[in-house]
Amino acid sequence: MNPDIIDGFTQATLASTLAATAVGCLLGLVVGMIPGLTISTGIIIVLPLTFVLPPDISIALLLGLYVSGMTGGSFSAILLNIPGTPSASATALDGYPMAARGDAGHALGLAITASFIGGLFSFLCLFLIAPLLADLALKFQSPDLFSLVFFGLTIICSFAARSLIKGLLSALIGLMILTIGQDPMMGTARFTFGQVNLIAGVHFLTALIGLFAIPQLVDNLSAAVRDGQGGTSRARIRRILPTLNDLKSIRLPVAIGAPIGAFLGILPGAGGPIAAFISYDYAKKLSRSPERFGDGAPEGIAAPEAANNAVTGGALIPMMTLGIPGDPVTAILIGALLVHGLAPGPLLFLERGDFAYGIIFSFFWANIFNVIIAFLGLRYLVKVLAMPKSLLMPIIAILCVIGSYALRNNFFDVYVMFGFGLLGLAMRWLDMPVVPLLLALVLGRPLEEHLRVSLVASKGEIDIFFTSPFSLFFLAMAGLSIFWSLNAERRAKKAARNEMESKQ
């Protein structure tokens, strides 16, 4: 057996790492279930902690939060009909009706079980696929890597935006911001305006805190959300553990949701909400009694929950093997690894195989702790839903400031964070997604480096990108992704026009 696997398992099974994973799971369940708080915000809150912790413990904590955040989102979806995270939106369709008829515990138990199975399935995918993909990625040269990163950016833009133009513009704004600081090839200062603090560029995590947390703080000012505070459910939680019959009834939806989630997790940008709705749709189509969906069918809870938790392991595959984040959370994980001087990508498996497998096994433990803590602590955890926003939001605001400062012990980063917060609000006002911008900040540097190294190697000839089969494949995929999203956008506009005309 590969010694890295044993070392990785040992690393992930150390008491300190397990404790961090468990704490992460507990935090994840809490953060996930609070409407108005996303998993990204939860990670932002604990981010300052990770600067002082060793990398294996930091990642274990963040993975726990990621995995359990997905499950936690279903709690408020089932009990309050308010999804704690966007990924839990589909769960509310059947979870809430089931809770409303007095079966809240049953619904929650099914959600936790399906999440667990989906998570374990994606662990297997991660464990089996990631090393193979990393081996393949080692064969990639600079032109291939450029085309791969370019493909990653186009697919993110197409998934993350209702308008492809706005998605691409968002990514390009990210790339423009990324050019602030030293040129990676020659060290020339670019767009620093004589400001010493800008020479190292804008830190990705500072941008992330501003882009995600500040718009969310403003969102929560909204009366609708504020009125939702203290939204304790009146549903009584009786039996939580599913019976053998329950498990039999969710076999098919889980078997549908888990692979769909894992596959869509691998695709950058697709994410939990899409996976959850697609799985729900397939589970309904393949069900013997589709008419029960929407009225509290167990299958309607199991399919999206298996899918959104399976997304987590899927999203870790491109992150770990190619350095391409599948969603904002994996982008933050990359940022957290970079803070510790570890760059995710194929070399991670070659140079720090023990650490790479340590991440994989920490993910496994995160799924185990998730199910244990969720089942044992459910009755107590749901009391968090009563926590007033008037206390929670100021705490988040203060932690954002501290998180930005603690990154480099610099007040300038706090100002930059605030600037990004305003940018995030402006982008929301313009209906422009922030995710492509964020991911461009992660992918921009390798994009520029591989582009320029390739052009130096080819003496300025762009043919180099079309002669390598890998590069050609990724460019073709990028073209396909743009074409597909243009087509989807055109159809959506046509449907909207038809709907308007039919109303008139």
Add this chain to the structure above:
Amino acid sequence: MRKRNLISAAILIAIGIGYAVLAVQLPTRNIENATGPSFFPLVVVTGFLILAAALLVQAMRGRANLGAVPVLAKISRRTYIWSLAAAVLYLVALPYLGFIAANIPLFAALMILYGEKRTVWIAAGSIGICLAIFFVFREVFQIQLPAGILGGLV
């Protein structure tokens, strides 16, 4: 949404032109076959200007209106302006006052903004939580946050 798209496209084009002008002025180095520091920014801004122009055309033709117009928090413009002014004041004062003295009024202001009305709760919450966060970071996580004007006391 059409008006917003028009405004945003115009602003984005202006930003793109400004960025391009700065990119062209970046210092160059004559190294054979090597691309200079301005190469990547110029590639990016070219794409940016093309897309911003496309957005402008779409907006002028009324074709960029997909879905509902996004709404930020439903609060009055006055609250927005006061919040922004308070945030700027906080950011300016933070390095001088330090994390405790600056965070307590910010925390209290945010509690009020998020609907808390009980004075005792506001006072206890803002002072208690800010002190707790400060000491947890300093003593447990070993992250030294500047104490500012309270440096001699804590």
